[in-house]
Structures are given as structure tokens and as C-alpha cells.
Amino acid sequence: MPISSKLPVRIFNSRNVKLRSEKHGSPLPPFVCYPETLGLALILICILPLTARARERAVKPQPASPTQGVQFQKGPDQIEIRVGGNPFTSYHFRGYNKPIFFPLRTASGKVVTRGWPMISGIQGEAHDHPHHKGLWLTHGSVNGVDFWSEGGKTGKIVHREFLETQEGQQVGILKSLNDWITPTGQKILEELREVRIYSRPGIRILDFDFQLRAVNGPVLFGDTKEGTFGIRLSHLFREESGGRIENSAGGVGETQCWGKQAEWVDFTAQIQGETVGVAILNHPSSFRFPTYWHVRAYTLFAANPFGWHDFLNDPSKDGSSRLEAGQSIIFRYRVIIHSGSTKEAAIGDQFKEYTRDVK
Numbered sequence: 001m002p003i004s005s006k007l008p009v010r011i012f013n014s015r016n017v018k019l020r021s022e023k024h025g026s027p028l029p030p031f032v033c034y035p036e037t038l039g040l041a042l043i044l045i046c047i048l049p050l051t052a053r054a055r056e057r058a059v060k061p062q063p064a065s066p067t068q069g070v071q072f073q074k075g076p077d078q079i080e081i082r083v084g085g086n087p088f089t090s091y092h093f094r095g096y097n098k099p100i101f102f103p104l105r106t107a108s109g110k111v112v113t114r115g116w117p118m119i120s121g122i123q124g125e126a127h128d129h130p131h132h133k134g135l136w137l138t139h140g141s142v143n144g145v146d147f148w149s150e151g152g153k154t155g156k157i158v159h160r161e162f163l164e165t166q167e168g169q170q171v172g173i174l175k176s177l178n179d180w181i182t183p184t185g186q187k188i189l190e191e192l193r194e195v196r197i198y199s200r201p202g203i204r205i206l207d208f209d210f211q212l213r214a215v216n217g218p219v220l221f222g223d224t225k226e227g228t229f230g231i232r233l234s235h236l237f238r239e240e241s242g243g244r245i246e247n248s249a250g251g252v253g254e255t256q257c258w259g260k261q262a263e264w265v266d267f268t269a270q271i272q273g274e275t276v277g278v279a280i281l282n283h284p285s286s287f288r289f290p291t292y293w294h295v296r297a298y299t300l301f302a303a304n305p306f307g308w309h310d311f312l313n314d315p316s317k318d319g320s321s322r323l324e325a326g327q328s329i330i331f332r333y334r335v336i337i338h339s340g341s342t343k344e345a346a347i348g349d350q351f352k353e354y355t356r357d358v359k
Contacts, residue, residue, distance in 0.1 A: 069199050070172030072165055079165070079174065083107075083199050091174060091195070092134070093159040097150045099178065099193075102134025104231070104278075106337050107202050110271045112278050114232045114299065124235045132232035132300060137210055137331070139306070141222025141320075142189065145182050148226040156181050157191070172197045180212070190215050203345075204337040207358060211330050214323040221329070223319040225259075225294050225310040229333055230302030233278060237269040239297035244268045246342045247293065248351065254297040259311030261290045264351050266342040267301050275340055279347045281354050283332035287321075303333060334358070 073080040077094040080087070086109065093099045103113045115122045117130045131150045138157060140148035147155040157178050164175035173196055180189035189212045196207040208229070212219075237243035239254060246252050247262035257265055268277035280303055282291045288305035295301050304311075308319030323329060334354045338345040 069167065069169035070197050071167050072172060072174075074165065081172065081197060083197065083204065084201075088197070088204060093162075093176065096133055097131070097154070098133075098136050098138050098147070098157040099159055099176075100134035100136045101206075104135060104337060105204070106271075106274075106276050106339060107204055108274065108276075108339065110274065110276055112234055112237075112271070112276060112337060114234055126235060126298065128298075129232070129300070132230070135231040135335070137191075137193075137208070137229050139221060139228045140224040140226025141220075141306075142180065143182070143220055144222065145188075146226070147180065148224075153183050155183065163192075168199075170199055172199075187215055188217075188219055189213065202339065206335045207354075208333045208335070209330070210332070211328050212323075213328040214325050217325050219323045221306050221321045221323075223306055223309055223317075225304060225307035227294070227304040227306055228302065229280070229304075229331060230294070230300065231278065231280075231335070233267060233299040233301055234269070234271070235299065236271050237267055237278075237299045242270055243297070243299070244342075245295055245297075246347075248290075248348065254295065257293055257295050259292060259294075259307075259313075261292055263290045264347060265293050265295055265301070265303075266345070266347045267295070267299075268341055275344075277336075277338050277340070277342060277345060277347075279336040279338065279342070279345070279350070281334040281336065281347075281351050283334070283358065284355055285330065285359075286332040287329050292319075303331075305331075332358075 068084060071082045077092060079091045081089050081091065087105060089101045089104045091099065091101055102118055103111045105111050113134050114125055116125050116127050118133065131148065138147045140146050142155065145155040147157065157180050160177040160179055162176045164173055166173040173194065175194045178191040178193060179187045180191060181187055192211040194209040198205040245254060245257045245265065245267050247257045247260065247265045249260065249262050251257045251260055264279055264281040266277050266279040268275060280301065282289055282303055291303045291305045292307060292311045294304045294307065306319040306321065308317040309315050336350055
């Protein structure tokens with residue numbers, strides 16, 4: 001370790017200089033000093049030998065702090081996800097009609113998702129739409145099969161395998177394959193899903209890339225408002241309770257945001273005295289960007305590029321889309337769970353960052 005100190009004209013003989021460590025007060029081991037000239041000053045550069053422990057640390061990578069970065073704890077049906085050592089969410093890849101993230105929390109630990117039907121007894125929660133579970137991807141009409149709802153005649157999205165589960169100081173990655181299965185047991189879509197969870201102070205960010213490929217023949221995504229990438233927020237986000245919906249086009253409230261196209265939508269509320277928000281950003285490379293939004297005052301919040309005749313209130317419009325066998329469709333979104341209002345969280349700037357940095 002080089003140590004440099006300006007000295008007067010006389011150069012000290014290092015063998016006669018007694019130095020002690022400022023931290024421990026113990027004598028320093030023998031070291032070698034070299035005089036250097038800097039203008040009119042003389043510099044003595046001393047090289048101290050490494051201690052055994054320092055040598056070990058220099059050559060051996062040190063383990064990451066358990067309270068930093070993104071960590072996963074995998075169980076048989078779910079992966080618990082921690083950010084900065086704090087619980088963030090769990091990825092339930094089995095146990096429900098579709099894989100879901102639940103619950104979702106702010107950086108300060110406040111839960112932003114509705115608890116029911118996974119958790120009962122939360123005061124003030126509505127028990128409607130039992131298929132609104134956490135955060136999900138699905139659709140209400142795929143080859144005429146309803147994957148959005150749940151019942152004996154609805155489809156299921158079945159986790160097949162993980163291709164990658166990577167923790168990291170800056171980002172954690174979950175990559176998996178899922179199969180979209182009809183009630184008769186036929187697989188019609190193969191889904192490649194990649195989720196990136198970022199570790200940033202004071203904010204929670206998830207990126208979602210979905211690639212759906214038609215297998216066993218053509219696949220038609222039907223025109224219905226019941227879709228597609230969605231989250232059911234806590235009852236505290238209800239407009240009647242003070243929740244606020246804003247979009248990139250300047251719309252405010254359900255009446256100006258539901259069924260409208262926008263680059264992003266942000267839903268904010270007061271939870272335990274703190275203003276918090278959940279924003280969904282639609283990437284320009286995603287199918288039919290900018291997407292339409294199925295966002296309701298009662299806290300359903302979804303991006304849906306297919307539901308034209310409902311959103312435009314025009315039965316002559318058809319937002320369906322057909323994939324031939326082997327063709328794929330891609331959906332890409334970023335979810336930001338933030339503190340402060342939409343303006344304070346600079347969601348517009350966050351969208352610019354998303355489109356600039358994620359290609």
C-alpha cells in the first residue's frame with residue numbers, strides 16, 4: 001500500500017524511523033521508502049507489506065452483504081424476493097390458475113396489492129373478481145378460451161421450468177417457460193417470460209418481457225376488455241378513497257384514462273400517511289404501443305392492446321390479432337412502485353429512462 005508524505009529537505013532513514021498504526025497503536029512491519037522530487041519538495045513514498053489477512057482479501061472475492069442487492073429464496077411453489085435485505089414480493093409460479101406476483105410492497109414496506117382472496121379478513125377490502133390476484137399476465141379470449149377468469153371452462157397458464165434464476169447486487173433475473181393450456185388439455189401458446197427486479201434506493205422496479213409463441217396451429221387473441229397485463233391494487237387506491245389515476249397524455253381519473261392509449265399510467269394513494277404510487281410503463285417495442293388501458297376507479301389496473309370495441313365504444317372496431325403457427329407476439333412493461341405523487345416521482349422522466357436504457 002503506497003503512503004506518500006511531504007518531507008523537509010533532510011531524508012529520514014526508514015530503518016531509524018519508528019512508526020505506529022494510528023488504528024491499532026502497534027508497530028508497523030519493516031517497509032521500504034523511496035525519495036521522489038516534486039518541484040522544490042521532496043516526497044518519500046513508502047510501501048508497506050500486506051498483512052496475511054489483507055493478502056487473503058486481495059485475492060479472494062468477498063461475499064456480498066446479505067442486506068444488499070436482490071436475493072431469492074426458492075420454495076416448491078414460490079420464490080420469495082428481497083431487495084436490500086427487505087421483503088419485496090413473492091413469485092407464485094404454482095398454486096393458482098396463472099403465475100402471479102403477490103404481495104407487492106413499497107421500499108418502505110407498505111403493501112400496494114389487494115390481499116383477497118389469498119388473504120382474508122382485511123378491513124375495507126372488496127371480495128369481487130376472485131381472479132384479480134396480485135400481478136399477472138393473461139387474456140380473456142385466446143382461441144375463444146377465457147384465460148382471464150377462473151372456473152371449470154377457463155384456461156390455465158402452467159409453469160414448466162425456470163431457465164434462469166440469478167441474484168445480483170443491481171438486478172435479479174427470473175426467466176421461465178410457461179404453457180397456456182385449454183380446458184381440454186391442449187397447449188396453444190408457449191410463453192417465454194423474463195422478469196428483472198432492480199435494487200435501487202427508495203423505489204421498486206420490475207421489467208417484464210413476455211414472448212408468446214403459437215404452437216399446435218394458429219392462435220387468435222380476441223377483442224375483449226378482459227386483459228391483459230394487470231394488477232389489483234389495495235382498496236386504499238380507490239378513487240372514492242382519494243386514489244388518483246394519471247396518464248402520459250394528461251388524463252386524470254378513470255373517465256379520462258380508461259380505454260385510452262398512453263405510454264404510461266400511474267395510480268397513487270395515501271397509505272399510512274405516505275403518498276405512494278404504482279406506475280405501469282409500456283415499452284415502444286411492445287405489441288401495439290402505446291397500449292390501451294383497462295384501469296378502473298375500484299383499483300383494477302391493466303394494459304390491454306386488444307379491447308378496441310369496448311374502449312372505443314364502437315362495435316365495428318376489431319382489436320383481435322392472429323398468430324400463425326410458429327409466430328410470436330411480444331409484450332414489454334415496466335412496473336414502478338414509488339413514493340410521492342406522479343410529478344414528484346417524475347414518471348415521465350422514468351419512461352424516458354426506460355425507453356433509453358432498455359432496448
